[in-house]
Amino acid sequence: MIKLAILIVLFLTSVFGFSQQTPDSLQKQTAIIIKEKFPRARILNFEYGQSLNRNFNSELFDEVFQEGDIKTQRNFMASANIPIYKTRKWSLTASGNYQFNEFEFDNLSNTSATNVFEQNGIVDFHNFSTALSSTYFSSLFKKPVIYNASFIADGNDKGFERIKGLVGLSFIMKRTERTMITLGAIVFIDPTAQIPFFPTFTYSHRFKNSEWEMDFIMPQRLLFRRLVGENGRFSIGSSFGSTGFYVNVESPGFGDVFEYSQLEIKSGITYEHRINDYLIGTFQGGLQNFISNRLTEKGEPTQDFIYKNKQDVTGYFQVGVSIDPFAKRKT
Known part of the structure; x- marks a missing residue:
């Protein structure tokens, strides 16, 4: 759910390039284009992804722990976003999310009897979250600005765990016929966030006399895109993302609940196809590069992690x- 809130804040300002600067039109166009850009912001969204075999090695308390193979990592995500209140300048949305992660380990070489995260065979995790997001449309320095605040409660199949939050704002810096530049910022109300604060910057450019356009959203993605026929869109590039879930540890001397955080860059292709007015299918595939994989006791800063692993680059599809x-066909 944190990931969905980040995506919405990152892209809020890009709608200014397509709307009038009145609260009503800005709010309507915001909803339309965010849903068009980010499937997870739509009313209902379902995703299945799988990454392929790779080697890994890990450390526990800065000591060599294990090495072996992750034969595969599977994940399934289902989300719902329900608008519950709206005025000319303000909107409130309730969201729910279920995430399933499954790892299949093999050929583990364990230098310790401690069972923290890895074990031969299949290990799976079920996580749930709900969020309440508020968006306010205003102006700053005579430019349209959107403020966003999100509060998230989450847990797993063992029970409720934590409350988190974030606040963000974004506004336009420049807009021409083919180019738009925006600026913003996101702050996390969460001591466990690996990146507690970052500025956001977007650059959108449609190339002259070309079917291609560039879509850069810092730090989330760099894509080159073009339409395919009347109902398709093809993209190539890279995106930055994260995977996180709770891990219940049943080893003596350890806390009961930990948080696993995985930062990754996915590079490859994406194809989206509008099946009808209300239904859109998406396929992604390419290479997945793992930047940081840490296990931290629940509620503690990520720099105080007890466990980390390094994984080789591998392939993935989703x-x-x-x-x-409530959608209508976009022209």
């Missing part, structure tokens, strides 16, 4: 379908 019963 398929998804999103449903927006």
Whole structure:
């Protein structure tokens, strides 16, 4: 759910390039284009992803722990976003998310009897979250600005765990016929965030006399895109993302609940196809590069992690379908 809130804040300002600067039109266009850009912001969204075999090695308390193979990592995500209140300048949205992660380990060489995260065979994790997000439309320095605050409660199949939050704002810096530049910032109300604060910057450019356009959203993605026929869109590039879930540890001398945080860069292709007015299918595939993989006791800063692992680059694919019963075909 944190990931969805980040995506929305990152892209809020880009709608200014396509709307009038009145609260009503800005708010309507915000909803339309965010859903078009980010499937997880639609009313209903379902995704299944799988990364392929790779080697890994790990450390526990800065000591060599294990090495072996992750034969595969599977994940399934289902999300719902329900608007519950809206005025000319303010909107409130409730969201729910379920995330399933499954690792299949093999050929583990364990230098310790401690069972923290890895074990031969299949290990799976079920996590749930709900969020309440508030968005306010205003102006700053005579330019349209959007403020966003999100509060998230999450847990796993063992029970409720934590409350988190973030605040952000974004506004336009420059807009021409083919180019737009925006600036913003996000602050996390969460001591466990690996990146507690970062500025956001977007640069969108449609190349002259070309079907291609560039879409850069710092720090989330760099894509080159073009339309394919009447109902398709093809993209190539890289995106930065994260995977996180709770891990219940049953080893003596350890806390009961830990948080696993995985930062990654995915590079490859994406194809989106509008099946009808309300249904959009998506396929992604390419290479997955793991930047940081840490296990931290629940509620503690990520720099105080007890466990980390390094994983080789591997291939991945992801398929998804999103449903927006209130959508109309975009022209």
